[in-house]
Amino acid sequence: MATHLWNRPHNATIVLYNKNMIRVDIPGRGLLEIGHFVTDFSGTLSEDGVLVPGMREALNEIAGLIPVHVLTSDTFGAARRELEGVRCELNILKDGDHVRQKEEYVRKLGARQVAALGNGANDVLMLGAAALSIAVCLKEGCAARAMEAADILVTSPLDAVGLLLNPKRLVASLRV
Numbered sequence: 001m002a003t004h005l006w007n008r009p010h011n012a013t014i015v016l017y018n019k020n021m022i023r024v025d026i027p028g029r030g031l032l033e034i035g036h037f038v039t040d041f042s043g044t045l046s047e048d049g050v051l052v053p054g055m056r057e058a059l060n061e062i063a064g065l066i067p068v069h070v071l072t073s074d075t076f077g078a079a080r081r082e083l084e085g086v087r088c089e090l091n092i093l094k095d096g097d098h099v100r101q102k103e104e105y106v107r108k109l110g111a112r113q114v115a116a117l118g119n120g121a122n123d124v125l126m127l128g129a130a131a132l133s134i135a136v137c138l139k140e141g142c143a144a145r146a147m148e149a150a151d152i153l154v155t156s157p158l159d160a161v162g163l164l165l166n167p168k169r170l171v172a173s174l175r176v
Contacts, residue, residue: 020066021113024167028176032132035113037062037164038106040126041072041079043119043140045157049076052138056086058161063087065164069109071102073122102126117160124149132170134160 022034039045045055059068068088072079083090093101103125106114116123116130119142127133127149135142135150136157147153152173154160163169 022065022164022167024170026171026174029174032170033113034066034115034132034164036067036069036109037115037117037161038069038071038102038109038126038130039117039157039160040102040120040123041070041083042075043138044117044123044136045070046076046078046082047139049078049082051082052157054158055161056083058158058165059083059086059088062161062164069105071105071126073098098122099125103129106130115164117157119143119146121145134163136160 020035023031025031042049045051045059062068063086068086070079070083070088070090072090072092074092079090079092091105099122102123106116106126106129111129112131114130115132115134116126117134117136118127119136119138119140121143124143124145127135127146133150133152135146135153137153137155138157142153152163152170154163163173
């Protein structure tokens with residue numbers, strides 16, 4: 001499906017869902033094209049290793065539009081069990097620099113098409129690389145550097161997924 005943006009009013013908002021892509025035109029920022037959702041697990045999708053209620057359904061809903069990737073140090077050792085039944089690619093990071101591993105993963109996907117969600121200091125470079133970066137603050141808190149690297153701060157991972165499912169919310173927050 002071809003979309004032509006040049007014949008639209010200057011302040012018009014366009015939201016399109018194509019197979020494996022969410023597109024939204026944000027006034028003052030331009031066209032945002034999201035083809036991947038990359039997220040941390042511990043303190044981001046879960047509290048104390050337990051998936052936030054309703055998160056399984058929300059992740060499966062967004063996975064119907066774009067691929068979901070979970071990158072985690074798995075602090076509580078529960079990610080695999082908690083994400084059972086979720087349509088996602090789970091990557092439990094082992095040895096090495098998790099900060100760089102997360103950033104490199106986003107870049108390999110094509111950072112300009114990634115929405116990233118995180119809360120920790122080890123998410124900062126991933127958030128900085130992504131086209132759309134969302135920080136979340138749950139019971140574990142949110143590293144100040146993660147908030148600084150983010151485009152948007154939310155108080156629930158359900159709200160983060162909601163931004164992608166209802167992209168006009170992105171326009172409301174990010175328009176200039």
